Amino acid sequence: MEQIFDTGLVDRAIAELRMSDLGNATIGQMSSLATMLTAQTGVPVVRMDQGVPSLEPSIVGRRAEQQALDTNVAAIYPPAEGIPVLKNESSRFVKAFLGLDIAPEGCIPVTGSVTGSFGSFVICNQCTEGKDRVLFVDPGFPIQKSQLGVLGYKWESFDIYNHRGEKLRAELERHLSRGDISTIIYSNPNNPAWICLTEDELQIIGELATRYDAIVLEDLAYFEMDFRRPLGHPFAPPYQATVARYTDNYILMLSASKIFSYAGQRIAIVAVSDALFNRRFPALERRYGSNGHFGNIMINAVLYMITSGTTHTTQYGMAAMMRAASDGELDFRDHTSEYARRAAGMKRAFLEAGFHIVYDRDPDGEIGDGFFFSVGYREFTSGELIRELMLYGISSVSLSTTGSLRQGVRACSSRMDEDQLGLLTRRLELFARNHR
Amino acid sequence: MEQIFDTGLVDRAIAELRMSDLGNATIGQMSSLATMLTAQTGVPVVRMDQGVPSLEPSIVGRRAEQQALDTNVAAIYPPAEGIPVLKNESSRFVKAFLGLDIAPEGCIPVTGSVTGSFGSFVICNQCTEGKDRVLFVDPGFPIQKSQLGVLGYKWESFDIYNHRGEKLRAELERHLSRGDISTIIYSNPNNPAWICLTEDELQIIGELATRYDAIVLEDLAYFEMDFRRPLGHPFAPPYQATVARYTDNYILMLSASKIFSYAGQRIAIVAVSDALFNRRFPALERRYGSNGHFGNIMINAVLYMITSGTTHTTQYGMAAMMRAASDGELDFRDHTSEYARRAAGMKRAFLEAGFHIVYDRDPDGEIGDGFFFSVGYREFTSGELIRELMLYGISSVSLSTTGSLRQGVRACSSRMDEDQLGLLTRRLELFARNHR
Numbered sequence: 096m097e098q099i100f101d102t103g104l105v106d107r108a109i110a111e112l113r114m115s116d117l118g119n120a121t122i123g124q125m126s127s128l129a130t131m132l133t134a135q136t137g138v139p140v141v142r143m144d145q146g147v148p149s150l151e152p153s154i155v156g157r158r159a160e161q162q163a164l165d166t167n168v169a170a171i172y173p174p175a176e177g178i179p180v181l182k183n184e185s186s187r188f189v190k191a192f193l194g195l196d197i198a199p200e201g202c203i204p205v206t207g208s209v210t211g212s213f214g215s216f217v218i219c220n221q222c223t224e225g226k227d228r229v230l231f232v233d234p235g236f237p238i239q240k241s242q243l244g245v246l247g248y249k250w251e252s253f254d255i256y257n258h259r260g261e262k263l264r265a266e267l268e269r270h271l272s273r274g275d276i277s278t279i280i281y282s283n284p285n286n287p288a289w290i291c292l293t294e295d296e297l298q299i300i301g302e303l304a305t306r307y308d309a310i311v312l313e314d315l316a317y318f319e320m321d322f323r324r325p326l327g328h329p330f331a332p333p334y335q336a337t338v339a340r341y342t343d344n345y346i347l348m349l350s351a352s353k354i355f356s357y358a359g360q361r362i363a364i365v366a367v368s369d370a371l372f373n374r375r376f377p378a379l380e381r382r383y384g385s386n387g388h389f390g391n392i393m394i395n396a397v398l399y400m401i402t403s404g405t406t407h408t409t410q411y412g413m414a415a416m417m418r419a420a421s422d423g424e425l426d427f428r429d430h431t432s433e434y435a436r437r438a439a440g441m442k443r444a445f446l447e448a449g450f451h452i453v454y455d456r457d458p459d460g461e462i463g464d465g466f467f468f469s470v471g472y473r474e475f476t477s478g479e480l481i482r483e484l485m486l487y488g489i490s491s492v493s494l495s496t497t498g499s500l501r502q503g504v505r506a507c508s509s510r511m512d513e514d515q516l517g518l519l520t521r522r523l524e525l526f527a528r529n530h531r
Numbered sequence: 532m533e534q535i536f537d538t539g540l541v542d543r544a545i546a547e548l549r550m551s552d553l554g555n556a557t558i559g560q561m562s563s564l565a566t567m568l569t570a571q572t573g574v575p576v577v578r579m580d581q582g583v584p585s586l587e588p589s590i591v592g593r594r595a596e597q598q599a600l601d602t603n604v605a606a607i608y609p610p611a612e613g614i615p616v617l618k619n620e621s622s623r624f625v626k627a628f629l630g631l632d633i634a635p636e637g638c639i640p641v642t643g644s645v646t647g648s649f650g651s652f653v654i655c656n657q658c659t660e661g662k663d664r665v666l667f668v669d670p671g672f673p674i675q676k677s678q679l680g681v682l683g684y685k686w687e688s689f690d691i692y693n694h695r696g697e698k699l700r701a702e703l704e705r706h707l708s709r710g711d712i713s714t715i716i717y718s719n720p721n722n723p724a725w726i727c728l729t730e731d732e733l734q735i736i737g738e739l740a741t742r743y744d745a746i747v748l749e750d751l752a753y754f755e756m757d758f759r760r761p762l763g764h765p766f767a768p769p770y771q772a773t774v775a776r777y778t779d780n781y782i783l784m785l786s787a788s789k790i791f792s793y794a795g796q797r798i799a800i801v802a803v804s805d806a807l808f809n810r811r812f813p814a815l816e817r818r819y820g821s822n823g824h825f826g827n828i829m830i831n832a833v834l835y836m837i838t839s840g841t842t843h844t845t846q847y848g849m850a851a852m853m854r855a856a857s858d859g860e861l862d863f864r865d866h867t868s869e870y871a872r873r874a875a876g877m878k879r880a881f882l883e884a885g886f887h888i889v890y891d892r893d894p895d896g897e898i899g900d901g902f903f904f905s906v907g908y909r910e911f912t913s914g915e916l917i918r919e920l921m922l923y924g925i926s927s928v929s930l931s932t933t934g935s936l937r938q939g940v941r942a943c944s945s946r947m948d949e950d951q952l953g954l955l956t957r958r959l960e961l962f963a964r965n966h967r
Contacts, residue, residue, distance in 0.1 A: 113822070123611075123831060145608075152605035160605075160844070161597045169588035169596075170792040172581075175559075206642050206797070209839040217681060242836045244818070245653060246682070356606040359843030361642070382680070386549075395559060400678045403645040406842045407795030408596070 096529055099488035099522060100132055108132055109482070118478030118495040121237065125481070129490040141519045143441075143506040144490045146286070146466060148356040150433065155425055156355055159415030163408035173404035176394045177204040181414040184421070185349070185364045191329035191421040192319060193347075195339050201367040203394055204405040204413065208316060208350040208363040212280070213242050214398045215346050215365065219278040219310045220248050222376040222389065226309070230270050232281035232300075233498025234288050234454070234469075236314070239280060240498075254500040255290070260458040264299045271307040279304060282314035283336065284321055287497050287505035288454035288469045289438075289462050291321045294336055296458070301341025310371065311338045311345045318354050319428045322435045323463040327428035329421050343370035353466065354427045355416045360409045367393065431466075438464035438508035440516045445470050445506075448523035449530070453494065453503040464508075469494055471503030472530075480504055487522045532965055535924035535958060536568055544568055545918070554914030554931040557673065561917070565926040577955045579877075579942040580926045582722070582902060584792040586869065591861055592791055595851030599844035609840035612830045613640040617850040620857070621785070621800045627765035627857040628755060629783075631775050637803040639830055640841040640849065644752060644786040644799040648716070649678050650834045651782050651801060655714040655746045656684050658812040658825065662745070666706050668717035668736075669934025670724050670890070670905075672750070675716060676934075690936040691726070696894040700735045707743040715740060718750035719772065720757055723933045723941035724890035724905045725874075725898050727757045730772055732894070737777025746807065747774045747781045754790050755864045758871045759899040763864035765857050779806035789902065790863045791852045796845045803829065867902075874900040874944035876952050881906050881942075884959035885966070889930065889939040900944075905930055907939030908966075916940055923958045 108131050114120050120128075122145055129140040163169075176182070185202035189195050205211040216239075220227050229243055231252035243250050251270060258266040270276060279300065283292045292300070304311045319326045319335050326335060339345050347366040352358035372390035380387030383396040419425035442452065442464065453469035455462060462468070472480055477493040481504055484491055491504035511519065544567050550556050556564075558581055565576040599605075612618070621638035625631050641647040652675075656663050665679060667688035679686050687706060694702040706712060715736060719728050728736070740747045755762045755771050762771060775781050783802040788794035808826035816823030819832040855861035878888065878900065889905035891898060898904070908916055913929040917940055920927055927940035947955065 147608060148606050150606065152603055157600045157605055161600050164593045164597050164600075167588055169593055169795045170584050170586065172583060172788075172794045173797070206646075206838045206842075209835075210642075210837065213837055238836060238839075241832065245833055245836045352608075358608045359605045361609070361838060361840060361842045396677065397681055399645075400674060400681045401646065401649055401837060402642045402797060403674070404797060406642075406797050406845055409842055 097525060098486045098529070099138060100136065100486055102486060104135065105132065105482065105485055108135070116478065117481045118476060118493050120481065120493060121496065122492055125490050125492060128485065132485070138488060141489045141515055141522060142510055144492050146507045147509055148353055148358050149509045149512070150356040150430055152357050152359065153355040153416050153425065155419045156351070156357055156412035156416040160408045160412040163411035168407045171407065173407040173410060175399040175404055176200070177202070177405065178410045178414070181410045184414045184417040185366065187421050188417040189366055192335055193337050193339065194332065194334040195337070196369070197366045198369050198372070201369060201372040201390060203365050203367070203398065204410050205363050205365055205398060206402045206405050207352065207361040208314060208348040209238060210402060211348045211363050211365040212239050212312060212314070214393065214401055215312050216242060216246060216248060216278065218379070218389070218393045218397045219312070221382060222379050223277065223308065224378050226275055226277040228275050229278045229280060230276045230309070231498055232279065234285065234494060235280070235498050236282060236286050237496045252498045254498060256454065256499070256501060260295065261299070263296050264303070267300065267303050271303055271309060274307065276307065276309045278310050278312050280312040280314065282316055284317040284465055286316065287467050287492065287494065288499070289465050289467050290454050291457055291462070292336065293458050297336055297338045298341045301338045304338070304342045304344045309344065311342060312348065313338050313345060314348045316348070316350045316353055317466055318349060320431055320434070320465045321463055322432055322465060327426065329423050339368065343368050345371065351413055351416065354431060356430070357416070360406070360412065362405055362409045362413050364413070434466045434508050435464040437511040437516065438466070438468055441506060441508055441511055441519060442468060444516070444520040444523050448527040453501045466509060467505055467507055469503050469505055471501065476502045477504060487526045489519065489522055533961060534922045534965070535574060536572065536922055538922060540571065541568065541918065541921055544571070552914065553917045554912060554929050556917065556929060557932065558928055561926050561928060564921065574924060577925045577951055577958065578946055580928050582943045583945055584789055584794050585945045586792040586866055588793050588795065589791040589852050589861065591855045592787070592793055592848035592852040596844045596848040599847035604843045607843065609843040609846060611835040611840055612636070613638070613841065614846045614850070617846045620850045620853040621802065623857050624853040625802055628771055629773050629775065630768065630770040631773070632805070633802050634805050634808070637805060637808040637826060639801050639803070639834065640846050641799050641801055641834060642838045642841050643788065643797040644750060644784040645674060646838060647784045647799050647801040648675050648748060648750070650829065650837055651748050652678060652682060652684060652714065654815070654825070654829045654833045655748070657818060658815050659713065659744065660814050662711055662713040664711050665714045665716060666712045666745070667934055668715065670721065670930060671716070671934050672718060672722050673932050688934045690934060692890065692935070692937060696731065699732050700739070703736065703739050707739055707745060710743065712743065712745045714746050714748050716748040716750065718752055720753040720901055722752065723903050723928065723930065724935070725901050725903050726890050727893055727898070728772065729894050733772055733774045734777045737774045740774070740778045740780045745780065747778060748784065749774050749781060750784045752784070752786045752789055753902055754785060756867055756870070756901045757899055758868055758901060763862065765859050775804065779804050781807065787849055787852065790867060792866070793852070796842070796848065798841055798845045798849050870902045870944050871900040873947040873952065874902070874904055877942060877944055877947055877955060878904060880952070880956040880959050884963040889937045902945060903941055903943055905939050905941055907937065912938045913940060923962045925955065925958055
């Protein structure tokens with residue numbers, strides 16, 4: 096039977112990399128497997144695994160960084176709270192694209208959203224005694240659970256698939272009513288399933304976060320990439336959906352990695368609501384002093400202890416990109432819509448080969464096209480499908496690693512240019528012929 | 532009595548900033564106090580508080596960053612383990628200036644040594660069950676203790692003042708013999724006291740670290756700045772003193788902040804010994820899998836979860852600076868010797884005003900001049916002296932915040948150019964007249 100890679104070769108590579116349970120293989124392991132197979136055969140693997148931006152990094156950001164490097168700021172410790180111009184532009188960006196008022200003081204640069212969630216987990220889990228568990232609205236980003244493993248914090252999760260719309264309320268309440276949830280986390284649009292929470296669902300999350308005094312950590316890594324809606328016009332509705340309209344208990348994470356194709360520079364903004372920023376927590380005062388002031392402690396006693404600020408010249412780059420976006424001079428949404436075009440082509444190829452979209456619907460209709468989507472095949476488990484696709488030279492990520500209870504894989508559209516899409520299509524056709 | 536600031540004014544500012552115990556005031560608080568007094572009076576404060584590099588950031592690093600910004604690496608996630616050219620240059624730099632062989636794989640870029648120590652504390656405290664305390668050879672850098680507060684880890688410390696030379700053995704053994712110390716940490720040259728551990732002392736630390744299986748975290752932030760010795764010739768002895776010659780249980784922290792005046796860009800290298808990097812720990816395997824391999828887990832399961840790599844273009848800057856240093860084309864030691872000249876002038880002014888150097892000797896002679904030194908005055912406590920110096924417009928840091936049992940303050944020489952030194956000298960003369 097014609098395949099791209101010989102079954103024995105793939106299984107030997109899997110054994111050599113000690114990937115005993117393919118259903119739980121990490122993105123890094125899948126990447127290593129793809130690299131090993133190509134090294135042994137010279138045959139390229141179609142890489143749908145890692146979510147690496149494939150567009151040019153924003154020229155606006157790079158030019159601003161280069162100019163900052165002509166000054167002496169590279170010598171000077173960045174302020175713990177961020178440089179003023181970046182704080183101001185972040186606040187303005189949040190107003191322009193989310194329609195929210197968040198004071199500059201609550202907009203804090205971090206070394207990528209990974210540092211943002213790490214630091215947020217720490218302070219949110221420490222601010223109220225007895226609230227020491229994180230709740231994941233899954234499927235989600237495996238790294239955030241790994242961060243809790245590093246810290247030794249507890250977490251729980253549920254797969255949202257069967258709890259969309261008004262049904263979300265009961266499921267959330269089941270977790271929150273015990274009173275020990277400090278933090279609710281999800282990404283929207285969703286990594287890996289690309290589902291988008293509706294305003295109704297966000298309202299439920301917000302109301303319950305307020306009632307049970309949990310802090311919502313909203314990961315907006317794929318900001319404005321719900322391409323079904325006419326977003327992207329600064330200071331004009333409609334705006335990116337956000338829980339911030341329904342509770343004061345929130346921290347938003349705005350990463351530069353995908354929206355400005357700036358993943359290499361490690362920068363994001365965490366935006367803390369004014370109410371939370373200025374709230375005082377006795378447990379924080381006992382631990383850190385400073386009158387228990389959430390914002391000051393987050394900046395000076397938590398984030399400062401992790402990285403001592405964010406790369407100084409990169410902050411100037413981020414400020415310039417945000418300013419250009421708010422001024423209507425940098426249409427980041429138009430740039431990233433390339434991912435939607437690529438996803439549409441990939442989905443077509445998968446559906447024609449007999450695959451199905453696993454998370455296929457939002458309460459208000461079919462999901463859109465964007466950076467990720469999820470596919471399954473017949474009764475294959477996630478682990479079986481991962482291996483089967485690799486026999487056809489296609490590398491993906493198991494949905495089981497994302498907290499999903501469904502069987503299937505995550506596909507990333509970012510690297511799928513015309514050539515890769517052609518290769519993917521031909522390989523899926525071969526897959527379909529062999530599975531007839 | 533003539534002073535620079537009125538006593539009532541200073542005490543009101545202290546009250547307003549809620550600095551109830553001046554002996555425990557942080558660097559940030561002292562900086563705020565100085566800023567407030569200048570804002571209220573227009574009179575500048577002589578700033579000996581923060582250790583901010585005042586030299587030009589390395590042009591070699593900045594040019595390399597600018598060139599990297601012309602490529603597309605800003606879009607691409609940096610490899611978790613660091614870019615190959617930086618790993619190779621780090622290994623070569625360690626050979627050139629420390630005379631050590633550390634494989635490139637063990638040389639890992641981090642977002643400054645602050646992230647390096649944070650991540651190292653995590654893995655060192657998790658790698659052996661029952662070893663869950665950090666031992667500080669004090670005086671030391673207060674931020675490292677604050678990091679343990681964030682993580683909820685235990686620590687203990689001793690002031691080395693009365694335990695120099697062979698006496699160090701008994702004191703170390705007193706702490707290590709209980710068997711629960713995971714990590715021994717110190718900086719050399721020392722922040723705040725500028726004492727330098729001798730080869731004999733480092734040998735004692737190394738031998739005991741091996742015997743009691745503790746990992747030494749050696750902070751080399753002031754690398755090669757023991758200006759008493761003819762260091763700084765690549766690939767030729769004498770080399771920077773290091774514990775690495777006396778144990779395999781070590782992690783070195785090499786920050787770019789001071790040696791290349793690159794504090795703004797947040798980059799350092801943690802260099803893990805080959806033996807430790809490749810050692811397998813059952814407790815790490817239970818927690819993270821990966822066969823418990825120290826190096827792989829440190830990179831992929833710990834550091835990656837904190838920042839997901841280090842700013843991509845800054846890694847190119849660091850690689851270029853290290854290469855130029857190893858090639859003998861960037862004499863970073865000659866640049867930083869400016870700090871020694873400044874410290875010499877400051878010490879002269881303090882001694883003439885009746886002050887004394889608190890940590891004045893190493894076992895083999897008087898301490899040298901460099902980035903910091905410690906001064907005391909008669910029977911003043913640290914807190915009293917902090918306040919008294921501020922009445923004369925001089926801002927410093929209390930030794931009590933550094934784990935020192937001695938009374939006095941830390942003085943930083945970095946900002947003391949000719950003008951500032953003149954101001955400091957005149958104010959100390961006034962201080963002396965008023966205390967006659």
